[in-house]
Amino acid sequence: MNLIELSPEGNFESWEISRLKELRAEEFSKELGQSMLYENDEFRLWDITLKHxxxxxxxxxxxxxxxxxxxxxxxxxxxxxxxxxFGQFKKGDICSFNMKENEELILDVENTGLGILKFIVTELKLK
Incomplete structure (x- = not known):
């Protein structure tokens, strides 16, 4: 996986107005994917499948x-x-995030490639 910074932290000037309005509305999903594949007491397994x-x-x-x-x-x-x-993703790439107590991450992702972009997300339910 290769991530290239297109805009630095704190810079919202290059954002589309509709996306900025969505962010400011703070109506974020707590689901990490489009569909849950599995859940138990310890983790959830999510699917993300994005078309072009x-x-x-x-x-x-x-x-x-x-x-x-x-x-x-x-x-x-x-x-x-x-x-x-901007992300260039390769089949088999894995990326992990360890969240600190009282930390949150707000993010979206858009498929800018021509094919399907698919991820499997494992969310630990330790908090």
Missing amino acids: KERLTFRRVVNDFSYTCITDGFGVIHLGNGKIQ
Whole structure:
């Protein structure tokens, strides 16, 4: 996986107005994917499957999570702090996030590639 910063933290000037309004409305999903594949007392397993130009709207993440790329592809990630990243994803890439207590991550992802962009997300339910 290769992430390139397109806009630094704190810079919202390059954001689309509609996306900025969505962020400011603070109506974030707590679901890390489009559909839950499995859940038990310890973790949830989510699917994200995005077609060309499809977008997963903003999510509020508070639990540790990791995602595995199931397909090669490209995407743009907007973070709640203003940062925008362009991602080149490779099948099999894994990325993990360890959230600190009282920390949250606000993000969305849009498929900017021509094919399907697919991830499996594992969310730990320790908090």
